[in-house]
Amino acid sequence: MKPDKYRAEINGEKTKIDTNFEEDIEFEILKRAVTESTGFNCQQYKEAHFKRRINVRVRATGSKNYEEYLRVLKRNSKEREHLIKTLTINVSEFFRNPETFEVVEKEVIPLLIKSRSDSLVKSIRIWSAGCATGEEVYSLAILMHKILGKDLNKYRISITGTDIDTLSLEKARQGIYLENVLKSTDSSTKENYFLKQGDRYQISDQLKGMVRFKRHDLISESCTDRFDLIICRNVLIYFKKEIQEQLQLNFYQALNKGGFFVIGKAETLLGTASNRFKPYNSRERVYIKVI
Incomplete structure (x- = not known):
């Protein structure tokens, strides 16, 4: 029975x-x-x-x-x-939440560049956690390319995208997208960084050389690398609160001194993690690591 x-x-x-x-x-x-x-x-x-x-x-x-x-x-x-x-499905597009990307473009990246201007090794390392099919990663690569321009070769730019879904990561590596995910992308950017192939857009090789994708489980795998900017948006909300707090502390540990941390607009810093970061732009959920 x-x-x-x-x-x-x-x-x-x-x-x-x-x-x-x-x-x-x-x-x-x-x-x-x-x-x-x-x-x-x-x-x-x-x-x-x-x-x-x-x-x-x-x-x-x-x-x-x-x-x-x-x-x-x-x-x-x-x-x-x-x-x-x-x-693991994520709604993604290039320059999703343009107002957040505007802060990253106009303030965060220039500050990182300025902080490295006098360094012998001009290295800037960025992590997009929960990158899905790579739109956010390539958006960041576009911004770095635009801002640095002719000085790009003077810097070691590393942009890493991680996700638990291997199929999504393979699509990210291919860098081929339908036009609907480019709705927040201006025509100039499309012309300069994409090759149009019928109804699809292929990411340019110059951007592919700036990024890498790898599988990573945020919960069960630690991160030993150090970054200057970590973006993890609209991922933490799916976890229990105690897990969210632990992941935020993990991101804190993975940031270099003065590093920036960006989360989704529906997300907040929790518990101990809320004391480890200071707000840079609360509206856009941009924070700086507190030492």
Whole structure:
């Protein structure tokens, strides 16, 4: 018999066990299976968000419940790829939130350049965490190229994009985009940094040489590199608050002295992390590392 058909006696009264009991058990088993088969750490995500994303694939595969979907997941490697893509999906475009990029272009990058102007090795290192298909990474590369101009070769520019989704990273490396993700990009930028191929735009080789992409799980993998600017927007909101705070502290550790940290407009610094950064532009969620 199914658990939800049992009746328990509580305080002398017969009460039907929660009909969601079996579903909850199946869901927990599914979460463990997803973690084991894909490496995606389900336990650290907000359950409501995770369940919404899982349900997308349950419906797409015609599964009647989590138990049936688990069977599909185990026998179909392609479904594991679809699931990871659904769990990590991000809405992305070039220069998303133009007002934030304006602060980065007009203030943050010039300050970083100025701070390195007298250095023997003029190095600027940037990390886009949760970069999805690479639009943010290439947007930053465009800004660096525009601002430095002829002085670009005097600097060692390193822009790293990381994500947990290997399919998204492969698309980022290819650097081919549909026009809809370029809606916040002016015509001059399109002409200078893209090669139009039918209805698609190919990133120029000069930008590809400035960036690199690699798989990285923010939760389970530490970062030993040091950066001058870290951008992690609209990623932290999917995690539980204690995880958000720990990740913010991790980003603090990964920043160089005077480094900048940018988060999404719907995100805030939490707990101890809120004391490790000082606001540079609160409206655009731009912060500076406090030593």
